[in-house]
Amino acid sequence: MPSAGHSAAPTGFAYLGPEGTFAEAALAHLTRSLGAVDRSAQPQPSVGAALAAVRSGACRAALVPMENSVEGSVPATMDGLVDGDPLVVTREVFLPVGFVLAVRPGTTTGQVRTVASHPHALAQCRARIAEVLPGAEVVPTASTADAARRVAAGEHDAAVCAAIAAERYGLDALVADLADHPGAVTRFVLVEQPGVLPEPTGADKTTVTAVIADRTGALLDLLAEFALRGISLTRIESRPTRERLGVYSFSIDCEGHVADARVGDALAALHRLCAEVRFLGSYPRADDHPGKPVDEHVGDDAFAGAQAWLTRVREGRAV
């Protein structure tokens, strides 16, 4: 529930700021495609702050980076969705990301002693930075645009950021294309307070986290619940629970919507099997993948037919 001080229905979209981040570009793309009337965007200093703005009711939703095709998941988002009051993903959006090396006008590569950016951006340009700026100190910042803003303020010599951020902060692109692996894509998710469950579209994804006991075969048991019901996983990774070594929380995306019988049944099975399960949302998939075909025996009709049969058996009726 929104906390005191935010009693009206929350409005506005929080995002990892300041202006000029990839998160801002992804949010603009999403609100345009949703045809959202209220497109007011509220930059936040960190992923944690963006999620906190939703939990407190200060904002209606937050758009945060979840994973990147080159660098993998964003730990601040993974952990931020699991720690604290429940939140759910209601949309996903994929954004191609490219990086420039941005400097104050007139700066040459030889003058760059510090290069700043979001850790994910630095990691995606590691080899090129070492090649173009050997010996430069690499400095992590809260976001790519935060780095650009700090370069403009004279705090650092160069930023790895989007071309639009360089422009926004009056910087020049010394190197136009800095990525080690061209064609990288970042997946962002829109996060809201529970209560909003998007309708099934026929091409959906569901996100869930599960903590399993430290015993032989536990992960296989968890995976079997999906496999037995013909559900394809699109992502699985482990995060430490921070309790002790050996106890992990698995973060899973699967095809389908919790309203689909096979997905609901699998989540209920996880609830029986796992020490902890957190449902993190069902939402339309945005990657243009139609999803794997669903076998007839795990379709909604098959589940409904089996349930009706069981009811007849239990009532002692002829089967």
Ligand SMILES: O=C(O)C(=O)Cc1ccccc1
């Ligand atoms: O810092 C940004 O601009 C972000 O939106 C996070 C990020 C950083 C690097 C690649 C993709 C997203």
